Amino acid sequence: MSVVHVRYVRKAIEDRFTNLIDMSDKTGIPLDKRHQEFLSRGLAALAVQAEHPCSDPDASLGVFDGRDDWGLDAIAVDTRASQPRICLVQAKWSDRAKGGFGHDEVHKMLHGLDLILDLEFARFNLRFQRHVSALEQAFDLGTPKITLVLALMRTDPLNQDVRQLLEEKIAKYNQVEEMVDYKFLDLQDFHRTILGxxxxxxxxxxxxxxxxxxxxxxxxxxxxxxxxxxxxxxxxxxxxxxxxxxxxxxxxxxxxxxxxxxxxxxxxxxxxxxxxxxxxxxxxxxxxxxxxxxxxxxxxxxxxxxxxxxxxxxxxxxxxxxxxxxxxxxxxxxxxxxxxxxxxxxxxxxxxxxxxxNPIEDRDFKSLDPVQARLRDEFVLVLSLRYVIKRGEPRPEPEHGSSITEAAEALAAAHTEAVYAALAKRDLSELWQDDVYVEIFGSAPNVHRVWRCVLLLRAVRARLAELRDGLLSRAMAVAGYGDLLITHVIYRQLNTQGITDPDTDWNAQLSRVPALVEDALAWCLHAIDAEIGPSSHIVAAVRNTERIQRAARSAIRGMASGRSAPELNSDYQVSGAEAKGRQVDAAKTLVTARRIPDGTALEFRPVTRPERREMAEWLAEDPSRSLAIWRNSAKDQLQWQADGQWYSPSRLVRVMRKMASGKDQSVQGTLNWYVPDEGSLKDLADNVRAEKDLVADETEAPEIV
Incomplete structure (x- = not known):
């Protein structure tokens, strides 16, 4: 492989991706440097195609390299398989086949991965935002498999020190099982890719x-x-x-x-x-x-x-x-x-x-177990419901019954040991291992208990889905990843002595669930922060059998103590973050400090799930809807690029949400408008206030003689 082969790849990128890859953020730089940036982005698009075969336009849309890319250049999400897959690319072009990748690139790439795992999607730029819906779906479906792709235009192998650092860092994500892996694509791989x-x-x-x-x-x-x-x-x-x-x-x-x-x-x-x-x-x-x-x-x-x-x-x-x-x-x-x-x-x-x-799965053998056949019959005879035990059989509507898979999840969450909730969360196939299967179903499962555990899990998930719309950051991650942990904690708060008795009023217990979910979420987050660490990944905490036990024990003690649930950090709640954003009016604070130069371009990024759900398609229809220009004015600081009119940040977001969804409600727009590479207007205002407080403290400090 030589520079001759590099030219082949260069020509393929130019032929396939010119006018497809967004280069609008590079218009002010010299043409030769701009072209190098284009080639690097084209290489990222080729890497997307190598991992997830797709058209040139689709591969181009996967590229989000630029400001606020957090060390990542492209993304592809596949939710069609039984386990979702996420591909994250960092690309380095070199005309001489010497594309570099060092320790700094490792740290940047993994920091970007951390933000994605913590569901901090609003931290990324506009080109990334079009993929958030697919990312949320991938995380909602289960724990995705994540591949980090190093797309490097080079012929030399990856430096051994860099490879060792990368593998050591990735190993921390894989303490339970392999969730994250990496691939190294070089000139030879890309040459083969373009040849077909x-x-x-x-x-x-x-x-x-x-x-x-x-x-x-x-x-x-x-x-x-x-x-x-x-x-x-x-x-x-x-x-x-x-x-x-x-x-x-x-x-x-x-x-x-x-x-x-x-x-x-x-x-x-x-x-x-x-x-x-x-x-x-x-x-x-x-x-x-x-x-x-x-x-x-x-x-x-x-x-x-x-x-x-x-x-x-x-x-x-x-x-x-x-x-x-x-x-x-x-x-x-x-x-x-x-x-x-x-x-x-x-x-x-x-x-x-x-x-x-079609491969035979472990759960297929369990459908032959007489225990499951008996449960299926009892669902019909005792409950007048359906219980599906064979793969490929249509699942009943929720009100008409359950499947063996849903029952296994519910019984794992309701088990006295939280380890089974972790096993179910990280890989449902583990529930079909003989020892685990016997532990959660037992030798003669009671049909009333099985169905009531399913109803409990559904009630918890329904309430968590409602709460997630008002949560941010780690709290939103607990509401998303922690459904089985929270169900486990709540099950211990209910009166379950009569759960197998057909005459027990289980609806009375289910009526307690909505309030219990709010408390359990707060206690679980508090427990994870205290037992594992406030910067730990929530997804790892609920999948690791040792960590989930510590968190569950702590949360159950907290729930049983009679004390009020810990108050969620205001930054974890949309209402709390909006209140902080209004403190002394964030926009006024920024104008007074002249923190943002006139003419600065800002990006709108949906922060909450409702915003993403209601506005994603509308924003994608016209890119100018996500852009505004700043001016240091006592009022109406943002000129919306969609209509050229001036608005305050909050009024503009309110107008946008009404246009997108028809809903007219008060919002705090400083959470949504971002200065690329610097943060949201709220973040910048918080920094200005913190700097003023620091100066004031230093001024008031007594002189030491």
């Missing part, structure tokens, strides 16, 4: 098979066992070129991939038995030397492509890189299929067939 799969380099490779066998009718195929080091070396040499025909490529952070890697690192001698193996299509297969079936032989392969088992190959490489001494003991079954004498299209049929078989 059909034009990918033709791979010729030598493979050594142990205990091999063969098929000759109707088509030629060889099968046998390969060692993990040989598979890892193959990936190291050819990387993603191996997967040219594979319809899914290697999804490095899927549940399957992580389990493959863990098996290889924990039970390498069992890997051959637990793995489905690898299927390889070849244009031709040639035996090197004498090959006796059942023995060891080497084969020369031309036109190699892994069409099934891409995740296995990728996981093997990662496990072997992480711990070669352990992983090298693993072995894997490999099938080599020659296309020499096959009819046209046969290779495509192999690829499709081997990738579209």
């Amino acid at each position: 799969d059909a034009a990918a380099p033709r791979i010729e490779a030598r493979m050594r098979l142990e205990g091999f066998g063969h098929e000759t009718v109707p088509y030629k195929a060889i099968y046998g066992t390969m060692t993990v080091p040989n598979i890892a070396d193959l990936f190291t040499e050819y990387r993603r070129g191996l997967f040219a025909r594979n319809i899914r490529d290697s999804l490095d952070l899927t549940d399957v991939n992580v389990k493959i890697r863990n098996t290889l690192l924990e039970q390498p001698e069992h890997f051959w038995y637990f793995s489905n193996g690898i299927t390889v299509l070849c244009d031709s297969i040639k035996s090197l030397g004498k090959a006796v079936p059942g023995g060891v032989a080497e084969f020369q392969l031309a036109g190699v492509s892994v069409v099934n088992g891409a995740q296995t190959v990728s996981a093997i490489h990662k496990a072997y890189t992480h711990d070669p001494d352990t992983a090298q003991r693993g072995r894997v079954l490999v099938r080599l299929i020659s296309l020499e004498d096959c009819p046209e299209g046969f290779g495509d049929k192999v690829t499709t067939s081997t990738n579209t078989q």
Whole structure:
């Protein structure tokens, strides 16, 4: 790879993304520097396409590099899979293939990740805001898998010190399970991306098979066992070129991939038995030397492509890189299929067939358990409701019943030990492990208790959904991530002695839930701050079995103490933040201090969930609706770019919300209007007041003689 290949990538970026990638924030800089910025953003768009295949316009919309990007340049969110995926890109262009990535870039990138995990979406710029709705959906659906992509126009490997720092930092997010991973895309990867799969380099490779066998009718195929080091070396040499025909490529952070890697690192001698193996299509297969079936032989392969088992190959490489001494003991079954004498299209049929078989999940086996069949019957006979236990069966409407999955979540939250709430929160599939499943369902679950726990969980989630609209920052994160923890805490406050008795008035207990949810949320946040730390990630606290136990015990003690619930920080509540924003009028404070120069461009960013829900589409229809110009005036400081008229920050936001949703209500606009790279008007006013207070304190301090 050389500067010649860099030119190929440059031309592809220019051909595909010119006039698509937003460069409006770079109009005032020299043309050559502006073009370098464009190439870097184009590289980020290519990285988005490499991870989430999409059109050029869609990839361009994923780029939000610029002011307030917080160390991230592009994003892609996929909520279609059973577990949502979020791809975050940082890109570095270099004409000489020397794109740099150092310690500072690591820290910046992970700070941006922290803001996203803490749901601090308003801290990001306008181009990021169009992705907030998808991000919220990803977090609402469960704990997403997050991939950090280092898109670097370079040929050298990543510096070992930088790689070590990155892996150490990422390890802190993965103390429970792998939620965050990273990928390094270099010149070779981008060159292959722009060529496309059909034009990918033709791979010729030598493979050594142990205990091999063969098929000759109707088509030629060889099968046998390969060692993990040989598979890892193959990936190291050819990387993603191996997967040219594979319809899914290697999804490095899927549940399957992580389990493959863990098996290889924990039970390498069992890997051959637990793995489905690898299927390889070849244009031709040639035996090197004498090959006796059942023995060891080497084969020369031309036109190699892994069409099934891409995740296995990728996981093997990662496990072997992480711990070669352990992983090298693993072995894997490999099938080599020659296309020499096959009819046209046969290779495509192999690829499709081997990738579209529905996998059997652990929960499918539980649907065969007599315990679940009995529950299903009792739901009908005792409750006149439906209970769905088979995957693929239509779920009943909430008022008509429940599914085995919803019941498992509810029973995990209601268990005496909070660890089961953590297991359910981080990965529902863990509830189907035999020991966990027996613990939450028991040998003879009572149908009344199961249904009433489901009703409790629904009531908690409904109230949390209402509260989230008025919450910000960590409080909003607890309301979003902490539903099972809060349900666990509330269950301990209810009178559950008669929960299995059909004559018990469970509605009387459910009527207490709305008030209890507010108190439990406050106590849970207080407990997480006190037990784990005020800067800890809420998502980690509710997924870690040790942390959730500490938080649950503390919150339950607080609820049982009879004391009033801790008051939420005003910055965690929309009403409180608005009240602080009005303190001595934030806009007046800024004007008096001349803190913002006349002519400064400001951006409108929705802060609350209702604002995002009601205004996102309306704002996207006309970009000028999110822009205003500042002037230092006693009134009407903002000139809205949508109509050219002057407004105060709050009046303008009120007008905008009425236009977007038809709702006319008082708001505090200084929360929404941001000076890029500096903060909201409220933030800036708070800083001005803090500086004045500091000066006053220093002035009043007694002189020391």
